Amino acid sequence: MTAEKFAPIRDKTHKEQIERWANFVREHPDKWKSEVKPFIDGQIIMARRFYKKLSESEGGTQKILELRNLKL
Amino acid sequence: MERKISDRTILDNFVEDFCGIMEKYAPYIVCSGFVAIAHGRTRGTEDVDMIIEPITKTKFIELHKTLIRGGFQCIQSDNPDKLYIDYLTKGISIRYVWKNENFAPPEMEVKFAKDELDRMQIKERQKLPLTGLSVYFSSIESNIAFKEEYLGAEKDLEDALHLRIVYRDKLDEDKIKKIKREIILFRKSK
Numbered sequence: 001m002t003a004e005k006f007a008p009i010r011d012k013t014h015k016e017q018i019e020r021w022a023n024f025v026r027e028h029p030d031k032w033k034s035e036v037k038p039f040i041d042g043q044i045i046m047a048r049r050f051y052k053k054l055s056e057s058e059g060g061t062q063k064i065l066e067l068r069n070l071k072l
Numbered sequence: 073m074e075r076k077i078s079d080r081t082i083l084d085n086f087v088e089d090f091c092g093i094m095e096k097y098a099p100y101i102v103c104s105g106f107v108a109i110a111h112g113r114t115r116g117t118e119d120v121d122m123i124i125e126p127i128t129k130t131k132f133i134e135l136h137k138t139l140i141r142g143g144f145q146c147i148q149s150d151n152p153d154k155l156y157i158d159y160l161t162k163g164i165s166i167r168y169v170w171k172n173e174n175f176a177p178p179e180m181e182v183k184f185a186k187d188e189l190d191r192m193q194i195k196e197r198q199k200l201p202l203t204g205l206s207v208y209f210s211s212i213e214s215n216i217a218f219k220e221e222y223l224g225a226e227k228d229l230e231d232a233l234h235l236r237i238v239y240r241d242k243l244d245e246d247k248i249k250k251i252k253r254e255i256i257l258f259r260k261s262k
Binding site for chain 2: 010015018019021022023024025026029032033034036037039040041043044045047048050051052054055064068
């Protein structure tokens with residue numbers, strides 16, 4: 001295996017973005033929440049939509065139990 | 073700090089609803105990933121971590137029933153005796169989600185405090201105004217210490233970096249170092 005195979009997936013721009021965004025949160029305490037709300041809500045809305053569709057599909061209930069590591 | 077009602081996320085409502093019930097039964101803290109997310113960190117999380125002071129089985133049964141009435145359900149079981157005996161007292165977490173959502177996230181992962189470190193975090197719990205939430209968290213110093221010293225995954229280090237920037241000039245670095253020493257003593261030396 002070459003060294004490139006083990007190169008980090010993320011380059012320095014990822015860390016730069018983390019810092020840039022954290023500074024925005026720090027400097028705009030009244031604004032940041034409205035920026036992230038669609039992102040946070042979107043993840044949950046998508047998860048709910050998926051779980052509903054899965055529950056309605058053949059074998060879906062069993063799959064949900066497996067996904068959630070539950071037992072019948 | 074005032075937050076507009078329209079800024080409230082689904083996750084905010086879930087966490088505040090749950091914590092509002094829990095507070096009547098046991099001192100708690102919300103910790104780990106949600107702390108960073110509540111401070112604007114843009115990453116996903118399926119679960120919110122909560123540590124509570126151990127309570128009696130009788131009290132837990134009351135808590136569980138109140139959570140059910142409050143619209144939550146426990147993923148592992150509907151039987152609070154089983155949840156208490158087979159999970160909580162054995163150091164295993166129990167997980168609550170909203171009812172009628174096919175067990176979809178978000179979920180609250182609840183466990184008893186297991187050592188002096190957990191109890192210390194609960195004792196020093198605080199509300200963090202920057203989050204806009206009426207929820208008790210472990211201290212920012214504690215969160216940073218755990219993420220850097222104990223968890224250490226890429227996302228945890230990024231969470232810690234985010235919190236360090238947001239709370240720049242307000243952090244007690246000596247406290248972070250002290251907690252890291254306690255983590256080594258209570259967790260890593262085992």
